[in-house]
Amino acid sequence: MKTPPNETPLNPGIARSTAAAAPAPVRVHWMVRMNWRNRSLFSAVLVPVFAVHLREVHADTATWVLMLVQLLLFPQLVYGYASRQRDSVRQRRAELGVMHLEALLFALWSALLGFPLWPSFILFAAMCLNFVVFMGWHGLWRLVLVLAAGVLLGAALVHPLRWQPDTSLLVTGMCMAVFTAFLISFARDGYLRALGLHQSRSQARRQLEEISLLQARLREAALRDPLTGLYNRRHLSDTLPGALARCARQGTPLTLVMIDIDHFKQINDRHGHAAGDAMLQALAQLLQTQVREGDMACRVGGEEFLLVLENAALRPAWERAQALCQAFEALAVVHDGARLQATVSCGLASCPEDGTDADTLLRSADRALYAAKAGGRNQLRAASAVA
Numbered sequence: 001m002k003t004p005p006n007e008t009p010l011n012p013g014i015a016r017s018t019a020a021a022a023p024a025p026v027r028v029h030w031m032v033r034m035n036w037r038n039r040s041l042f043s044a045v046l047v048p049v050f051a052v053h054l055r056e057v058h059a060d061t062a063t064w065v066l067m068l069v070q071l072l073l074f075p076q077l078v079y080g081y082a083s084r085q086r087d088s089v090r091q092r093r094a095e096l097g098v099m100h101l102e103a104l105l106f107a108l109w110s111a112l113l114g115f116p117l118w119p120s121f122i123l124f125a126a127m128c129l130n131f132v133v134f135m136g137w138h139g140l141w142r143l144v145l146v147l148a149a150g151v152l153l154g155a156a157l158v159h160p161l162r163w164q165p166d167t168s169l170l171v172t173g174m175c176m177a178v179f180t181a182f183l184i185s186f187a188r189d190g191y192l193r194a195l196g197l198h199q200s201r202s203q204a205r206r207q208l209e210e211i212s213l214l215q216a217r218l219r220e221a222a223l224r225d226p227l228t229g230l231y232n233r234r235h236l237s238d239t240l241p242g243a244l245a246r247c248a249r250q251g252t253p254l255t256l257v258m259i260d261i262d263h264f265k266q267i268n269d270r271h272g273h274a275a276g277d278a279m280l281q282a283l284a285q286l287l288q289t290q291v292r293e294g295d296m297a298c299r300v301g302g303e304e305f306l307l308v309l310e311n312a313a314l315r316p317a318w319e320r321a322q323a324l325c326q327a328f329e330a331l332a333v334v335h336d337g338a339r340l341q342a343t344v345s346c347g348l349a350s351c352p353e354d355g356t357d358a359d360t361l362l363r364s365a366d367r368a369l370y371a372a373k374a375g376g377r378n379q380l381r382a383a384s385a386v387a
Contacts, residue, residue, distance in 0.1 A: 032082045045181060078101070104153070116166075118171060128140065225284075230288070233298065240362075345378060
């Protein structure tokens with residue numbers, strides 16, 4: 001089937017790929033935008049100054065035309081040239097070239113007009129500001145070379161060069177006003193850029209603080225059991241060796257209390273896993289009320305929990321574990337109208353009697369827990385008493 005005249009075959013795939021391949025518009029470099037604005041305003045206010053001076057020196061028509069082209073048309077032409085460059089690096093490079101050309105032309109103007117003092121001064125000062133701001137101190141040397149080239153070009157075009165530095169009081173006053181306005185505009189740009197930089201840094205600092213807080217929360221969450229809020233096995237593995245090393249240096253005891261809910265599977269089977277979760281949370285809350293500063297409560301898996309009691313020998317640890325067993329036995333968990341109660345068995349292992357490294361001490365506490373459950377549950381056993 002032929003395509004009718006003046007119609008294009010519809011191919012969505014090609015249309016999408018063409019749209020995707022279309023280059024994104026290039027944002028004009030801030031330096032190009034700022035200099036275009038300052039150059040346009042500064043040149044516009046220079047028009048009446050040069051107009052008055054040219055009228056006083058009886059300049060010819062060609063000089064008037066060149067002055068208007070320089071001050072009104074030149075800023076727009078060079079902005080179009082710089083802004084059309086393909087990327088920001090080329091735009092900045094083009095703008096630096098424009099600054100050199102502008103300085104050359106202003107030096108040429110000054111030479112052709114006989115170096116009028118105030119007009120020449122404000123042009124030189126404006127160029128100094130631009131070159132130092134965008135190129136640093138070495139920009140002054142470039143400016144001197146460009147101005148010298150402009151004067152030499154003027155000498156080649158008009159020989160000999162005139163020396164007419166005097167200007168009327170009107171031109172002098174207008175130059176002062178123009179230069180003041182230029183300085184204010186330049187200072188405003190500097191203030192706005194400094195303010196923007198300060199705001200950007202403040203925002204970046206706030207974002208960094210938020211990210212750091214979020215990272216801390218994520219690290220903490222990674223070390224916590226999501227159901228009970230207690231520390232998990234990973235945190236236990238990271239911290240227990242350090243706690244044992246600290247106790248060894250200080251010569252203080254450390255006791256592990258391994259805790260397991262008796263007949264926990266029956267709770268899940270009879271009342272559902274939600275009831276089992278409620279029982280686990282109740283034990284976790286009880287453990288959190290029992291731990292002292294320096295102690296650590298962990299959920300190591302399933303219905304098993306662990307207390308790490310620093311600076312606690314076997315006898316005081318036994319008394320605390322016994323009180324915990326009694327408190328949990330008296331605790332009633334109400335879930336979906338059902339009143340649930342359970343008991344716990346505990347196995348205790350102390351450092352250095354039952355082991356000096358984390359793995360040995362955990363195995364000793366686990367062996368004592370197994371003995372407590374095998375002996376009838378709802379009781380405590382110490383690893384040192386287990387054959």
